[in-house]
Amino acid sequence: MKQITYLLMIIACLSASSCKKFLETDPKDFISPENYYQTEEHLNLALNGVYVPLYSRPVYGSVYMGRMNMCADEAFYARQEIGLRTNSHAAGDTELEGIWKSMYTGIDRANALLANLHKPTMDEGKRQIIRGQALFLRGYYYFMLVQNFGGVPLVISPTTSPESAGKPRASVAEVYAQIVKDMEESENLVQPIRTLGFGGKISKSAVRGMLARVNLYMAGYPLNDQSRYAEASKWAKKVIDDPEAAHVLNPDYKNIFIRYANDTYDVSESILEAEFYGNNSNSNNTFGAVGSLIGIATTNTTIGGAYGMHQVTAKMYRKYEPGDDRRDWNISAFNYNATTGAKVFFSQALLDNPPNTNIYTRYAAKFRREYEKVLPKINYNTPQNFPILRFSDVLLMYAEAESQSKGLVTTDAIEAVNKVRRRAWSQGIKNIAVTSGGTGYTTAPSVTISGTGGATATAIISGGVVTAIVLNPDATYGMGAGRGKYTSVPTITFSGGGGNGATAVATIYKTEDANLTNTQTASKESFMEVIRDERMRELAYEALRKPDLIRWGMYMAEMKQTLAMMQSDNAVQPLTASWYTLTYSNVEERNLLYPIPTREITLNQALVQNPGW
Numbered sequence: 001m002k003q004i005t006y007l008l009m010i011i012a013c014l015s016a017s018s019c020k021k022f023l024e025t026d027p028k029d030f031i032s033p034e035n036y037y038q039t040e041e042h043l044n045l046a047l048n049g050v051y052v053p054l055y056s057r058p059v060y061g062s063v064y065m066g067r068m069n070m071c072a073d074e075a076f077y078a079r080q081e082i083g084l085r086t087n088s089h090a091a092g093d094t095e096l097e098g099i100w101k102s103m104y105t106g107i108d109r110a111n112a113l114l115a116n117l118h119k120p121t122m123d124e125g126k127r128q129i130i131r132g133q134a135l136f137l138r139g140y141y142y143f144m145l146v147q148n149f150g151g152v153p154l155v156i157s158p159t160t161s162p163e164s165a166g167k168p169r170a171s172v173a174e175v176y177a178q179i180v181k182d183m184e185e186s187e188n189l190v191q192p193i194r195t196l197g198f199g200g201k202i203s204k205s206a207v208r209g210m211l212a213r214v215n216l217y218m219a220g221y222p223l224n225d226q227s228r229y230a231e232a233s234k235w236a237k238k239v240i241d242d243p244e245a246a247h248v249l250n251p252d253y254k255n256i257f258i259r260y261a262n263d264t265y266d267v268s269e270s271i272l273e274a275e276f277y278g279n280n281s282n283s284n285n286t287f288g289a290v291g292s293l294i295g296i297a298t299t300n301t302t303i304g305g306a307y308g309m310h311q312v313t314a315k316m317y318r319k320y321e322p323g324d325d326r327r328d329w330n331i332s333a334f335n336y337n338a339t340t341g342a343k344v345f346f347s348q349a350l351l352d353n354p355p356n357t358n359i360y361t362r363y364a365a366k367f368r369r370e371y372e373k374v375l376p377k378i379n380y381n382t383p384q385n386f387p388i389l390r391f392s393d394v395l396l397m398y399a400e401a402e403s404q405s406k407g408l409v410t411t412d413a414i415e416a417v418n419k420v421r422r423r424a425w426s427q428g429i430k431n432i433a434v435t436s437g438g439t440g441y442t443t444a445p446s447v448t449i450s451g452t453g454g455a456t457a458t459a460i461i462s463g464g465v466v467t468a469i470v471l472n473p474d475a476t477y478g479m480g481a482g483r484g485k486y487t488s489v490p491t492i493t494f495s496g497g498g499g500n501g502a503t504a505v506a507t508i509y510k511t512e513d514a515n516l517t518n519t520q521t522a523s524k525e526s527f528m529e530v531i532r533d534e535r536m537r538e539l540a541y542e543a544l545r546k547p548d549l550i551r552w553g554m555y556m557a558e559m560k561q562t563l564a565m566m567q568s569d570n571a572v573q574p575l576t577a578s579w580y581t582l583t584y585s586n587v588e589e590r591n592l593l594y595p596i597p598t599r600e601i602t603l604n605q606a607l608v609q610n611p612g613w
Helices: 002-022 040-055 057-061 094-116 124-149 172-187 204-219 228-241 253-261 314-319 326-330 348-352 391-406 411-424 524-538 545-551 555-572 578-585 598-603
Strands: 075-077 270-274 310-312 334-336 343-345 386-390 429-439 446-449 457-462 465-471 491-495 500-508
Touching (some): 040 124, 057 094, 075 578, 094 124, 094 598, 124 172, 124 204, 172 204, 204 228, 204 391, 204 545, 253 270, 253 386, 270 391, 310 314, 314 524, 314 555, 386 391, 391 524, 446 457, 465 500, 524 545, 545 555
Antiparallel strands (some): 075 310, 334 343, 429 465
8 A cells, every 4th residue: 555655645745846836937847748758757656646536535535435336225325415325416516526527637647648658768668567557547437437427528638728628428339449448458568466466556457357347337238238248258267267366265255354454465356456545644645434434333543433324224134145254244243332442242132133223223344444554543534445356256247247148057157156155154153052951050051162163152041941052243353143163063062050961062054055056057047146146245335236236227126126125124113214215215217327517517518418417
């Protein structure tokens, strides 16, 4: 994270100096475009300027990550506010304007760099690496624009006058064609990810994985060009089969996000990430809101203050199957004590069978501030990185594209999904069943679980008899049931409590239990349903659910289904606040796209507004 931060500081210093001198009538050190781009250092500084919009507040720093693309069925905005987060915005929304401006700032900087790349005398290999990154980033900014606004003006050369900026909108197909062109050209120019050693810059793996995503989106709504499925499969397979990159899943799902929090790279899984660093204690900062907007709310300063603005839907909670450890990482099973920061777990009854009133108060918990290493922590701003592309996403994209392009469910596609599921699956205790309650217990006996799996449990007694055994929560990672990890079934024994004779047997989960059933893979349609659910479970809160639903042509239906579920749940047990449903009750067909910002329509008379806005 620091690698880019220091370069951003240099850019900021140069900008500050230029602003001060700009006020002089005869500036002595103003650097014009004609005099810039003269050295390799100039090119690298300009390249970092192309990266900057990714880390800005309107993009992965806050708005795009935590507002725009959280308007889906996985979580709702638990505040009574008007704007992007509740589908109650208008074309004049300032956050929307910020997204548009940030994307075109990145595009304009990329265009300027590409136009001046030839100027300095330098190593040609290094020049082409810079070129590859600039091309990819330009393509990526257009990809973000076309997803959210539809066809937009295509600007692929530096803007030299106000007149040159007055372009009409290109079609969606034309924008995608430019995206593919830029990204495909960049593939052979950028470095392998193992050479870079971190996911904060554009690598071959990032280009290939993103081309899989781009082609998958082209295959869906609104283009519906199903020939692109084969291209998506091809690019995903390049990532999977690359022996130099050697991508594999992190064996511990939790650890992926702990690493984002504590500034530890994992290029095996995390292929591309938006980098943040700092705590506002000095000028060495490029912090965001990962873990604050999306995270567990707390005011405790040791944990790190977090807004926790997103709470989960029951639909999200109910998608997880028994044995899937991702649920209790992605969905909070506890709150932090405001004074001590200790985890305060929900009651056992709520953990075992939560009512609606409890589910809807749980936080989207994937990004957790307690693991941050930058001290002191500043409230509500964080140094956590945000995943743009992970290897598990590549595997799921491959499975989808492969089955759709071939019209059948292949063994390779099934195995790609099973790899993701097996990684998520518990290898701990499934259940402890009392086989004999014994007699004479005046207090609950101690429960001993053999082996070194790490699980602990508590006995429940009634009338001198042991009636149940309950697994204790995992106080380290905040899992509702600390199941441990076992390769064989442990033995359960009891001691103390004043009685005797109680016995119990345990059963354990096995990773092979995660493999898809024959019914799930029987047809292309049933397999596609599995993939849709698996993407929801695996990639929750990573700004991918809304785009997925839109490209599948399911956004309106799924949002209305979520609203109906919330209304049904509310009828049984009233939810905490009436505005919980705003994101879903406000949604209309026009929300498939955002409006072109009013400011842009005013400045560029050639632009035509999106339908319904």
